[in-house]
Amino acid sequence: MSDSILAxxxxxxxxxxxxxxxxxxxxxxxxxARAQSPGSRRKSxxxxxxxxxxxxxxxxxxxxxxxWLTENERVAQGTLEHELRAQLDELSRTANQLDLTRAGxxxxxxxxxLRKLGTDGVVVMTxxxxxxxxxxxxxxxxxxxxxxxxxxxxxxxxxxxESEASSVTLCATIPTxxxxxxxxxxxxxxxxxxxxxxxxxxxxxxSGQARFAEKYAESPxxxxxxxxxxxxxxxxxxxARVARMIVRYSI
Numbered sequence: 044m045s046d047s048i049l050a051x052x053x054x055x056x057x058x059x060x061x062x063x064x065x066x067x068x069x070x071x072x073x074x075x076a077r078a079q080s081p082g083s084r085r086k087s088x089x090x091x092x093x094x095x096x097x098x099x100x101x102x103x104x105x106x107x108x109x110x111w112l113t114e115n116e117r118v119a120q121g122t123l124e125h126e127l128r129a130q131l132d133e134l135s136r137t138a139n140q141l142d143l144t145r146a147g148x149x150x151x152x153x154x155x156x157l158r159k160l161g162t163d164g165v166v167v168m169t170x171x172x173x174x175x176x177x178x179x180x181x182x183x184x185x186x187x188x189x190x191x192x193x194x195x196x197x198x199x200x201x202x203x204x205e206s207e208a209s210s211v212t213l214c215a216t217i218p219t220x221x222x223x224x225x226x227x228x229x230x231x232x233x234x235x236x237x238x239x240x241x242x243x244x245x246x247x248x249x250s251g252q253a254r255f256a257e258k259y260a261e262s263p264x265x266x267x268x269x270x271x272x273x274x275x276x277x278x279x280x281x282x283a284r285v286a287r288m289i290v291r292y293s294i
Contacts, residue, residue, distance in 0.1 A: 058101030174203035208278035233283035252279035
């Protein structure tokens with residue numbers, strides 16, 4: 044039971060109690076008047092009329108009080124709902140601003156990382172094994188050179204030509220909006236500990252039966268990225284080689 048209804052009940056009960064007391068007193072006086080004078084019966088209806096008026100007034104007053112208290116409660120509830128709705132709207136705006144700020148900060152951090160990576164360079168390496176030329180088999184009936192028997196003759200070590208070279212492609216992934224500023228190329232023997240700074244080559248330069256392509260190729264890779272690729276050929280049949288490429292870019 045709400046406070047407004049309880050207050051209305053209390054007010055109506057108090058009014059009704061007062062009316063009943065008044066009725067009791069009126070009845071007592073009426074009985075006393077009847078006992079004294081028989082002609083006073085005509086006036087006996089007046090107390091009952093007053094009683095009914097009082098009871099009706101108490102009911103109306105109780106109902107009016109209940110409506111007033113209920114209206115005040117509705118106003119207070121509406122005000123509270125309005126304040127809560129305003130607070131929820133404010134929280135929603137704050138959350139949206141935080142999301143935008145977080146997204147902007149994340150994008151700025153990612154851009155900083157990409158710039159740093161472009162300055163340091165994207166490194167790509169691969170190892171290419173020795174070239175395996177096609178075997179040359181002597182035809183039946185072929186004689187050994189003069190003075191060399193067939194048992195003691197040792198075949199010469201097979202060698203590769205550049206047309207038989209092993210070819211690989213080194214590719215580095217960079218952002219689509221990046222501009223390539225430099226492509227550094229290096230190669231050295233697989234078992235060598237020589238510093239890379241002494242093993243740098245220019246595009247198209249031959250070194251130790253190995254060569255990089257004269258130009259790099261640029262092609263799209265996926266959403267937001269592209270590839271920078273450089274070809275490398277190696278035709279030495281004696282050693283494996285390590286090829287290394289560093290792509291530097293700016294955004």
